[in-house]
Amino acid sequence: MSLKIIVLAKQVPDTRNVGKDAMKADGTVNRAALPAIFNPEDLNALEQALRLKDAYPGTRVTLLTMGPGRAAEIIREGLYRGADGGYLLTDRAFAGADTLATSYALSMAIRKIKDYDLIICGRQAIDGDTAQVGPQVAEKSGLSQITYAEAIQKVENGRIWVKRRLERGVEIVETALPVVLTVNGSAPECRPRNAKYVQKYKHAKTLTERQEAGSSYAQLFSSRPYLNLQEWSAADVNAEVAQCGLSGSPTKVKKIENVVFQAKESKTLEPTDSAIDELMKELIMNHTIG
Amino acid sequence: MANYFSDTPRYKHHLHHPLMKRIVELKERNFADKDRFDYAPVDFEDAMDSYEKVLEIVGEICAGTIAPNAEGVDHEGPVAADGRVTYASGTQQNLEVVRKAGLMGIAMPRRYQGLNFPVVPYVMAADMVSRADAGFGNLWGLQDCAETLYEFGNEDQRERYIPRICEGETMSMDLTEPDAGSDLQSVMLKATYSEADACWYLNGVKRFITNGDADIHLVLARSEEGTRDGRGLSMFIYDKRNGGVNVRRIENKLGIKGSPTCELVYRNARAELCGDRRLGLIKYVMSLMNGARLGIMAQAVGISEAACHEAYAYARERKQFGKAIIGFPAVYEMLALIRAKTDASRAMLYETARFVDMYKALEDIAKERKLEPEERQEMKKYSKLADAYTPLGKGMTTEYANQNAYDAIQIHGGSGYMKDYTCERLYRDARITNIYEGTTQLQVVAAIRHVTTGTYLSRIREYEAIDYRPELNKLKQQLAGMTAQYETIVSLVMETKDNEYIDFQARRMVEAAAHCIFGYLLLQDASADRSFHPSAEVYVRYGQAEVDKIYSYISHFDKGELAYFKAE
Numbered sequence: 001m002s003l004k005i006i007v008l009a010k011q012v013p014d015t016r017n018v019g020k021d022a023m024k025a026d027g028t029v030n031r032a033a034l035p036a037i038f039n040p041e042d043l044n045a046l047e048q049a050l051r052l053k054d055a056y057p058g059t060r061v062t063l064l065t066m067g068p069g070r071a072a073e074i075i076r077e078g079l080y081r082g083a084d085g086g087y088l089l090t091d092r093a094f095a096g097a098d099t100l101a102t103s104y105a106l107s108m109a110i111r112k113i114k115d116y117d118l119i120i121c122g123r124q125a126i127d128g129d130t131a132q133v134g135p136q137v138a139e140k141s142g143l144s145q146i147t148y149a150e151a152i153q154k155v156e157n158g159r160i161w162v163k164r165r166l167e168r169g170v171e172i173v174e175t176a177l178p179v180v181l182t183v184n185g186s187a188p189e190c191r192p193r194n195a196k197y198v199q200k201y202k203h204a205k206t207l208t209e210r211q212e213a214g215s216s217y218a219q220l221f222s223s224r225p226y227l228n229l230q231e232w233s234a235a236d237v238n239a240e241v242a243q244c245g246l247s248g249s250p251t252k253v254k255k256i257e258n259v260v261f262q263a264k265e266s267k268t269l270e271p272t273d274s275a276i277d278e279l280m281k282e283l284i285m286n287h288t289i290g
Numbered sequence: 291m292a293n294y295f296s297d298t299p300r301y302k303h304h305l306h307h308p309l310m311k312r313i314v315e316l317k318e319r320n321f322a323d324k325d326r327f328d329y330a331p332v333d334f335e336d337a338m339d340s341y342e343k344v345l346e347i348v349g350e351i352c353a354g355t356i357a358p359n360a361e362g363v364d365h366e367g368p369v370a371a372d373g374r375v376t377y378a379s380g381t382q383q384n385l386e387v388v389r390k391a392g393l394m395g396i397a398m399p400r401r402y403q404g405l406n407f408p409v410v411p412y413v414m415a416a417d418m419v420s421r422a423d424a425g426f427g428n429l430w431g432l433q434d435c436a437e438t439l440y441e442f443g444n445e446d447q448r449e450r451y452i453p454r455i456c457e458g459e460t461m462s463m464d465l466t467e468p469d470a471g472s473d474l475q476s477v478m479l480k481a482t483y484s485e486a487d488a489c490w491y492l493n494g495v496k497r498f499i500t501n502g503d504a505d506i507h508l509v510l511a512r513s514e515e516g517t518r519d520g521r522g523l524s525m526f527i528y529d530k531r532n533g534g535v536n537v538r539r540i541e542n543k544l545g546i547k548g549s550p551t552c553e554l555v556y557r558n559a560r561a562e563l564c565g566d567r568r569l570g571l572i573k574y575v576m577s578l579m580n581g582a583r584l585g586i587m588a589q590a591v592g593i594s595e596a597a598c599h600e601a602y603a604y605a606r607e608r609k610q611f612g613k614a615i616i617g618f619p620a621v622y623e624m625l626a627l628i629r630a631k632t633d634a635s636r637a638m639l640y641e642t643a644r645f646v647d648m649y650k651a652l653e654d655i656a657k658e659r660k661l662e663p664e665e666r667q668e669m670k671k672y673s674k675l676a677d678a679y680t681p682l683g684k685g686m687t688t689e690y691a692n693q694n695a696y697d698a699i700q701i702h703g704g705s706g707y708m709k710d711y712t713c714e715r716l717y718r719d720a721r722i723t724n725i726y727e728g729t730t731q732l733q734v735v736a737a738i739r740h741v742t743t744g745t746y747l748s749r750i751r752e753y754e755a756i757d758y759r760p761e762l763n764k765l766k767q768q769l770a771g772m773t774a775q776y777e778t779i780v781s782l783v784m785e786t787k788d789n790e791y792i793d794f795q796a797r798r799m800v801e802a803a804a805h806c807i808f809g810y811l812l813l814q815d816a817s818a819d820r821s822f823h824p825s826a827e828v829y830v831r832y833g834q835a836e837v838d839k840i841y842s843y844i845s846h847f848d849k850g851e852l853a854y855f856k857a858e
Contacts, residue, residue, distance in 0.1 A: 191391075195393055198344060199405075217336070
């Protein structure tokens with residue numbers, strides 16, 4: 001059995017290392033001031049896809065990402081870890097999209113890809129923290145969805161068994177393919193970049209990137225077709241421009257306020273003797289007391 | 291994301307040495323692999339870019355996985371039960387990540403699924419891995435055994451074993467025994483050929499075997515019954531899948547606790563001969579040892595780099611008498627010396643690695659075609675230099691790793707003595723580097739003939755002929771003076787024509803050569819990159835004082851006074 005998997009991934013500003021100039025005056029994120037990274041939970045999603053590829057040889061993992069030209073890096077990062085290909089959805093018309101417009105554009109691209117068994121994405125992106133795009137893509141594509149996925153237990157006869165991580169435990173759910181999975185950060189970390197794949201795919205570029213880079217290694221793109229990364233515009237995926245980007249986004253930022261956290265890190269303890277005992281040991285160990 | 295490769299620009303500096311152009315061309319045979327392997331480089335720049343990208347992966351794994359696991363591995367260690375070794379959980383995780391990143395078999399040819407990297411980037415990976423966790427550096431470094439299999443095994447053995455190593459199976463080299471440590475000629479493990487089964491069987495005991503429960507072992511054993519010296523020993527390959535070797539116990543060591551040091555019992559262990567009979571020690575182990583010594587040098591440099599980072603970080607952070615202790619001369623002098631010794635050690639490591647690259651690449655080409663006369667000359671030149679630099683570098687850099695780890699603790703003061711800080715582990719880990727793969731005293735034995743035959747001096751002459759930036763002139767003159775002192779020291783000792791006296795002063799002569807060479811290497815680094823200038827200044831001053839000391843010791847010594855030192 002081989003599967004066709006689409007992994008939705010987003011390039012995000014690294015909000016874990018925020019400086020003073022992280023926000024612009026208009027209340028939007030100053031992406032230029034922050035390093036662009038692969039959204040962490042999308043990496044967990046990619047790992048789930050790659051595990052299925054390990055388990056079911058012949059499985060094909062394709063990345064789909066929306067963003068500016070430089071988001072092609074996300075596809076390359078995926079290829080370096082074992083994905084087979086990818087699409088960059090890029091168009092000025094997509095700029096300023098909220099979750100609704102994003103999920104619309106993604107679902108149109110998915111419709112164009114057509115042939116798939118599974119769509120896997122991270123639970124949420126660290127720049128917006130909405131956790132809405134995955135579920136919206138499922139709705140727009142008319143698919144079932146399994147959110148907070150932590151592990152795919154098996155895929156058999158067109159059905160999938162998934163462990164979900166919930167606040168107070170786990171549950172195992174089963175459904176028919178195709179399905180959208182949103183993967184939790186508690187799922188296994190993504191594998192590292194692989195030395196051979198990095199060397200194989202490091203020249204991979206979109207047409208726009210090739211035009212910008214000039215003629216270096218130009219001959220490779222005809223002899224090694226897998227180095228050509230696909231770029232799709234709104235028109236390529238038959239998206240209506242009115243539903244894309246800022247014009248397709250009902251969410252508007254009204255005001256931005258600086259919030260100073262009052263409470264420091266907190267910890268919840270079970271009301272048992274052993275939990276208190278553990279805490280005491282920890283405090284003594286790290287020299288907080290004693 | 292934290293990354294060892296990008297946080298220390300010194301790696302890139304050494305990677306981009308001018309000689310790399312020639313090394314890569316030889317290693318890549320004019321890039322012939324590009325039509326057969328989708329990951330092969332198409333030209334020199336492409337190859338260098340690939341090395342950088344792969345070293346970035348290594349750097350990220352070191353900072354993100356191996357270093358954070360190091361403390362846990364040090365505490366937990368491996369365990370032996372029922373004849374098998376289980377690694378510490380952090381070690382298992384490290385191995386898993388390294389395998390998935392496709393980093394085993396880095397230096398092996400692509401036709402066996404390796405990456406075909408030269409020694410320089412391979413050693414650079416070892417340098418970073420050891421900085422993260424020197425104990426894990428051993429498991430990493432043992433992929434070096436694949437080199438021996440490649441060089442001396444037959445084609446069938448290469449095809450069967452090397453791809454497995456590239457997939458991530460681990461290796462060991464089973465040499466030492468309870469009564470054969472430094473003196474490997476005394477190895478007694480018995481190899482018996484069975485005509486009936488058309489294979490060899492091994493019986494006996496090996497001791498102090500690093501990673502002794504490896505998947506694939508290279509074993510030194512006595513194949514010629516009745517012999518007692520090195521000429522009766524052959525090299526064998528033992529595959530764990532065949533069974534017959536059990537781990538009796540693992541040693542409880544001072545340091546490198548994550549690396550299991552095993553006592554092995556061979557009971558009719560089926561094995562196959564590697565290469566020719568009787569050449570096991572005199573040819574194959576000597577080659578294996580040279581590779582391993584370069585590996586230990588990388589380990590030492592990694593430990594020194596870690597000590598340097600720890601010491602600087604603490605000295606910047608720690609405040610006493612109202613200011614950070616890095617502002618006190620007594621502290622910053624120690625820091626500068628750690629930095630200088632580390633930079634000098636690393637310069638030596640990569641100079642040696644380049645020599646090894648040059649002659650090995652040519653040696654490998656010689657298997658495919660006859661070398662041109664000038665290529666043969668080149669091979670001979672670099673082979674000799676590698677032979678001279680390996681023991682000198684191993685001896686000096688491992689001693690420096692110990693001194694640096696010692697000083698790193700000193701800078702931490704009382705806190706450094708506690709288990710809470712990394713520097714105490716570095717101190718324990720460093721201690722083995724100047725012992726195994728030949729003690730410093732044995733490195734001196736290997737290096738001294740290059741003092742007496744002038745290999746070091748003629749290389750120093752080549753360094754003298756290089757054009758350096760004008761602001762380095764003063765240091766260059768100082769180094770010329772040190773070299774003259776070195777020549778005097780050597781002639782004072784050699785003119786006695788007394789072998790025992792020469793042996794007695796050997797270490798001092800070798801060290802004097804090292805100070806001149808290390809100084810010139812740093813001068814080259816400083817000339818190419820100004821950030822090395824302080825280390826060059828600090829090291830040459832230190833080296834000068836050491837050479838003065840050696841000169842003073844030897845010039846006041848009469849060989850008759852050896853009697854005062856002799857044990858009853």
